[in-house]
Amino acid sequence: MKKLDFAQDDIIALATPAGVGAIAILRLSGQHCIQIVNQVFKGKNLEKQASHTIHFGTICDNDLVLDEVLVSVFVAPNSFTKENSVEISCHASPYIIQQITQLFIKKGVRLAKAGEFTKRAFLNGRFDLAQAEAVADLIAADSELAHRTALNQMRGGFSLKIKHLREKLIHFASMIELELDFGEEDVEFADRKLLTSLVNELQSIIKHLIQSFAVGNVIKNGVPTVIAGKPNAGKSTLLNALLNEEKAIVSEIAGTTRDVIEDELVIEGITFRFIDTAGLRQTNDPIEKIGVQRTEQKMKQASIILYLFDVNDNFTEELSKIKIDLDAQNIPFLMIGNKVDMLENQELIKNKILDLDFSENQIVFISAEKKLYLENLQNALLRMVNLDSFKNENTIVTNIRHYESLLHTQESLFDVLNGISSGITGDLLALDIRNALYHLGEITGEITNDDLLANIFSKFCIGK
Amino acid sequence: MKKLDFAQDDIIALATPAGVGAIAILRLSGQHCIQIVNQVFKGKNLEKQASHTIHFGTICDNDLVLDEVLVSVFVAPNSFTKENSVEISCHASPYIIQQITQLFIKKGVRLAKAGEFTKRAFLNGRFDLAQAEAVADLIAADSELAHRTALNQMRGGFSLKIKHLREKLIHFASMIELELDFGEEDVEFADRKLLTSLVNELQSIIKHLIQSFAVGNVIKNGVPTVIAGKPNAGKSTLLNALLNEEKAIVSEIAGTTRDVIEDELVIEGITFRFIDTAGLRQTNDPIEKIGVQRTEQKMKQASIILYLFDVNDNFTEELSKIKIDLDAQNIPFLMIGNKVDMLENQELIKNKILDLDFSENQIVFISAEKKLYLENLQNALLRMVNLDSFKNENTIVTNIRHYESLLHTQESLFDVLNGISSGITGDLLALDIRNALYHLGEITGEITNDDLLANIFSKFCIGK
Numbered sequence: 001m002k003k004l005d006f007a008q009d010d011i012i013a014l015a016t017p018a019g020v021g022a023i024a025i026l027r028l029s030g031q032h033c034i035q036i037v038n039q040v041f042k043g044k045n046l047e048k049q050a051s052h053t054i055h056f057g058t059i060c061d062n063d064l065v066l067d068e069v070l071v072s073v074f075v076a077p078n079s080f081t082k083e084n085s086v087e088i089s090c091h092a093s094p095y096i097i098q099q100i101t102q103l104f105i106k107k108g109v110r111l112a113k114a115g116e117f118t119k120r121a122f123l124n125g126r127f128d129l130a131q132a133e134a135v136a137d138l139i140a141a142d143s144e145l146a147h148r149t150a151l152n153q154m155r156g157g158f159s160l161k162i163k164h165l166r167e168k169l170i171h172f173a174s175m176i177e178l179e180l181d182f183g184e185e186d187v188e189f190a191d192r193k194l195l196t197s198l199v200n201e202l203q204s205i206i207k208h209l210i211q212s213f214a215v216g217n218v219i220k221n222g223v224p225t226v227i228a229g230k231p232n233a234g235k236s237t238l239l240n241a242l243l244n245e246e247k248a249i250v251s252e253i254a255g256t257t258r259d260v261i262e263d264e265l266v267i268e269g270i271t272f273r274f275i276d277t278a279g280l281r282q283t284n285d286p287i288e289k290i291g292v293q294r295t296e297q298k299m300k301q302a303s304i305i306l307y308l309f310d311v312n313d314n315f316t317e318e319l320s321k322i323k324i325d326l327d328a329q330n331i332p333f334l335m336i337g338n339k340v341d342m343l344e345n346q347e348l349i350k351n352k353i354l355d356l357d358f359s360e361n362q363i364v365f366i367s368a369e370k371k372l373y374l375e376n377l378q379n380a381l382l383r384m385v386n387l388d389s390f391k392n393e394n395t396i397v398t399n400i401r402h403y404e405s406l407l408h409t410q411e412s413l414f415d416v417l418n419g420i421s422s423g424i425t426g427d428l429l430a431l432d433i434r435n436a437l438y439h440l441g442e443i444t445g446e447i448t449n450d451d452l453l454a455n456i457f458s459k460f461c462i463g464k
Numbered sequence: 465m466k467k468l469d470f471a472q473d474d475i476i477a478l479a480t481p482a483g484v485g486a487i488a489i490l491r492l493s494g495q496h497c498i499q500i501v502n503q504v505f506k507g508k509n510l511e512k513q514a515s516h517t518i519h520f521g522t523i524c525d526n527d528l529v530l531d532e533v534l535v536s537v538f539v540a541p542n543s544f545t546k547e548n549s550v551e552i553s554c555h556a557s558p559y560i561i562q563q564i565t566q567l568f569i570k571k572g573v574r575l576a577k578a579g580e581f582t583k584r585a586f587l588n589g590r591f592d593l594a595q596a597e598a599v600a601d602l603i604a605a606d607s608e609l610a611h612r613t614a615l616n617q618m619r620g621g622f623s624l625k626i627k628h629l630r631e632k633l634i635h636f637a638s639m640i641e642l643e644l645d646f647g648e649e650d651v652e653f654a655d656r657k658l659l660t661s662l663v664n665e666l667q668s669i670i671k672h673l674i675q676s677f678a679v680g681n682v683i684k685n686g687v688p689t690v691i692a693g694k695p696n697a698g699k700s701t702l703l704n705a706l707l708n709e710e711k712a713i714v715s716e717i718a719g720t721t722r723d724v725i726e727d728e729l730v731i732e733g734i735t736f737r738f739i740d741t742a743g744l745r746q747t748n749d750p751i752e753k754i755g756v757q758r759t760e761q762k763m764k765q766a767s768i769i770l771y772l773f774d775v776n777d778n779f780t781e782e783l784s785k786i787k788i789d790l791d792a793q794n795i796p797f798l799m800i801g802n803k804v805d806m807l808e809n810q811e812l813i814k815n816k817i818l819d820l821d822f823s824e825n826q827i828v829f830i831s832a833e834k835k836l837y838l839e840n841l842q843n844a845l846l847r848m849v850n851l852d853s854f855k856n857e858n859t860i861v862t863n864i865r866h867y868e869s870l871l872h873t874q875e876s877l878f879d880v881l882n883g884i885s886s887g888i889t890g891d892l893l894a895l896d897i898r899n900a901l902y903h904l905g906e907i908t909g910e911i912t913n914d915d916l917l918a919n920i921f922s923k924f925c926i927g928k
Binding site: 014015016017018019020021022023024025027052053054055064065067068072074087089091092093094095096099117135138139140141142143146147148151154155461463464 | 478479480481482483484485486487488489491516517518519528529531532536538551553555556557558559560563581599602603604605606607610611612615618619925927928
C-alpha cells in the first residue's frame with residue numbers, strides 16, 4: 001500500500017446522531033487524546049487505565065462542571081482507528097455537546113472532518129478501502145439483503161475475492177517481468193497457454209461480478225416500481241394495503257424506521273420503491289397516456305410496472321393495448337386484476353383473460369380492499385426481480401466505483417488476451433497486466449491517491 | 465421511602481437520538497440482561513467479564529450476523545440503574561437497530577417505557593426524585609445558567625437544601641409526637657417558642673426558594689421578548705445582527721445547536737426568546753396598534769418589549785405615545801434608537817430625547833446595520849432581567865412541581881404558626897407539621913405514589 005502522510009493530530013466529533021435522546025457519544029482519536037481528556041476529567045487517572053475500560057467522572061472546564069460522564073478508554077492499537085481513542089458518553093444535550101467540544105478545541109484538539117475516523121482506520125491498516133466504503137452502506141442499509149451485502153463487504157468477503165484475483169495475476173506478472181530481465185536470451189518463463197486460461201478464468205469471475213451490479217443496485221437502491229391503472233382501479237388502496245402490513249411490523253419499535261419505509265415496501269429483504277405516478281393518475285384516459293412518447297421519463301425510472309385493473313370492467317381492450325405498449329418498450333410488467341371480491345361470474349373473466357395471451361407470471365388477481373391474495377402479488381413481484389441466482393451469494397457489487405474499476409479491469413484483461421493471441425512482446429503484455437492489477441487494486445485501496453480518498457471519505461458523515 | 469413493587473424484568477431501548485450518525489447505543493437493564501446479551505454475542509463470554517469493560521464482537525441471530533459491535537458490561541450495583549446493564553454500541557442504521565431490538569424482544573426482553581431507566585435508578589436509590597427530574601432539564605438546557613442550575617439539581621444541591629429543612633422539622637415533629645404519648649400528663653417536650661422561631665426560619669428559606677421560581681422560569685424557558693416598531697425601523701436587521709453574532713460562535717460545531725438557537729439569543733447565559741410580531745409589523749400604523757386592547761395577547765407573552773425607532777425620523781410623538789401605553793400595562797420596555805450612523809445633528813436628537821423623560825436604562829442608541837453599540841443594547845437587556853441577586857446562587861427552583869410543593873409547604877407552615885399562636889393542641893399541631901413534611905417530601909420523592917411517578921417519568925424520552 002502506498003503510505004500516505006497525515007498528521008497524527010487529535011480529532012473530536014459527535015459520533016451519535018444529533019437530536020433528542022438520553023446519551024450522546026463524543027469520540028476522540030489521536031496520539032495525545034487520552035492525556036488531553038485526562039486534563040479535564042475528574043475521576044480516575046485515565047492515563048493509567050487499561051484499554052477497553054469505562055470510568056465515571058465529570059468533565060470540568062477549570063472549576064465549572066460541564067457534565068457527569070462515562071469515559072471509555074481505548075489504547076492504541078486496540079481501537080477502531082488503531083490510535084489512542086476515547087469515547088465520552090455524556091447527556092444528549094446540544095448545549096453540553098457544544099461546551100465539551102469547545103473545551104477540547106481550546107485544549108488543541110480539532111474537529112474531525114467527514115469520515116476522518118474511518119479514513120484513519122483505513123490508513124492504519126484496520127481494513128481496506130472496499131471495507132471502509134461498506135461501513136457507509138451498512139448504515140444506510142434498510143433491507144435484509146442490503147444489510148447482508150454491506151456487512152459481508154465490511155467484513156472483507158468482497159475484498160478477499162478481489163485479493164485472490166490479484167494474487168493470481170501478480171504471479172504471472174512477475175513471471176513476465178522475469179522474462180524482461182532475461183530479455184536478450186529469448187526465454188518464456190510465463191507459459192502463454194496457462195496465462196490465457198488464467199485470464200479467461202478471471203474474465204468469467206469479473207463478468208459475474210459486473211453482472212451482479214445490476215442486482216447490487218437493486219439491493220442498495222431498491223426496485224423502482226410504478227403502479228399504474230385507470231382512476232378507481234384501486235391504486236391507493238393497493239399501496240396502502242401493501243404498506244400497512246409492513247408498517248404494522250415495523251411500528252413495534254417506534255421511531256426507528258418509520259421515515260425510511262415511507263412509500264417503500266420490503267418483501268423478503270428486497271426493497272420496492274414506489275414512484276409517484278400522480279401525473280398519470282390525473283389524466284382522463286390513462287391508457288392513452290401510457291404511450292411511449294408521453295410517459296417515457298416516468299417509465300424509464302421504473303424497473304417494473306404494476307398495471308391495476310378492475311376485473312368487473314370491460315378490460316380486454318385496455319389490457320391488450322397496454323401489453324403492446326409495454327412489450328414494445330421492453331418493460332417488465334405485471335397485470336393486477338383487482339376487486340375479485342365483487343366478481344359475479346368467474347367463468348366469464350377466465351375466457352376474457354385467455355383471449356389476452358398473458359403468461360402465467362404476467363397476471364395476478366387480488367382484492368386490495370379485502371386484502372385478499374396479496375401474497376400472490378408479492379410472490380409475483382419477487383419472481384420478476386429474480387434475484388434467486390444471486391440471493392445466496394455473498395459477493396455482490398453494490399458500489400459504482402467498484403463497478404467501474406471492474407469494467408476497466410475487464411478491458412485490460414481483454415487487451416492481455418488480444419496481446420497473447422497476436423503474439424506481442426513480453427514488455428507490452430506486462431503493461432496490460434499491470435493495468436489490470438492497477439484497476440483491481442483501486443477497489444481495495446492497494447492503489448490509491450489523496451484525491452480518491454478525499455472523495456470517498458467526504459461522503460461519510462462527521463463522527464464516522 | 466415508600467417501597468414500590470415493580471418487576472425486575474429486562475428492558476431495552478435506543479439511548480442515542482434517532483437519525484443519521486456513526487454510532488447508536490442500545491441500552492439494556494435488568495437482572496438477566498448480561499446473560500441474555502451473551503446468548504447472541506459472539507466474542508468473549510460476557511458473564512465472566514468485570515464491570516465497566518468493553519468487548520468487541522458480533523451480535524448474531526443464530527448464524528446471521530446482525531452487526532459488529534462494542535458491548536459495555538455494567539455489573540449490579542455499579543450501573544446507572546444499579547441493575548445489571550449492557551450498552552451495545554452498533555452502527556447507527558435504523559435497520560440494524562430494529563433487527564437487534566427485535567432479536568432481544570424474541571429473547572424475552574421488553575421495550576423500555578419513557579424514562580424507565582431513570583425511574584429504576586430512582587427506585588433503586590441512585591438519586592432522589594428532584595435529581596431524576598433534573599436529568600431531563602439538563603438535556604434540555606441550552607444556556608449556561610439553565611445548564612448550571614440543572615446540573616446542580618442533578619448533583620443533589622437542591623435536594624440537600626430540602627433535606628435540611630425536613631430534618632429540622634422532623635425533630636420537632638418527633639418531640640410533639642412524644643408529647644402525645646404522654647398526653648395525659650400535660651408535658652411539653654417541644655418548646656413552642658423554639659418551634660415558632662424554627663418555622664419562621666423555614667418560612668424565610670421557603671419564601672426565597674418560591675421567589676427564585678420566577679428567575680428559574682426565565683433560566684429554564686428564556687425571556688419572552690418582543691421587538692416592535694414602525695416598518696423600516698430596522699427590526700429584522702437588528703434581530704439578524706444579534707443572532708448572527710451568536711450563530712457565528714455556534715456554527716464552529718456543525719449540527720449540534722443550530723436548531724435550538726433559531727430565534728433565540730443567549731447573552732451571558734440568559735436566553736432571550738424573540739416572539740414573532742409579524743402581525744404588528746404588517747399594520748399601517750404600528751403606533752396605534754400597540755394599544756392595550758388589540759395587542760394584549762402578544763404583549764402578555766412578552767416579559768420585555770424592545771421598541772425600535774429611526775433616530776432620523778420625527779419620533780417624539782411616537783415614543784411618548786408608546787411610553788404611556790406600556791407604562792399603563794406595566795410592561796418593562798427598552799427604547800432603541802436605530803441608524804445612529806446616518807445621524808447628521810447629534811445635538812438635535814439630544815434635545816428631543818430630553819423632552820421625553822426616559823430614565824437612563826430605558827433608552828439606547830445603536831446602528832443595527834453597521835453593528836454599532838450592540839453591546840450597550842445587550843447590557844441594557846441584562847439589566848432589565850436583573851438576575852444579579854440569583855446569579856451566583858446554585859439553588860434555584862425551575863420545576864413547577866417543586867414550586868407547587870413549596871407553596872403547599874408554605875401554607876402548612878403558616879397553619880403551624882397560627883396553631884401555636886392560638887394554642888391548639890399538640891395532636892393538631894402535629895398534623896400541620898406532618899402536612900408540611902409531606903409536601904417537602906414530595907419534592908425529593910420521600911413521599912411518592914405510582915401516579916406521580918408515572919406522570920413524571922412519562923415526560924422523559926424513551927431510552928433515558
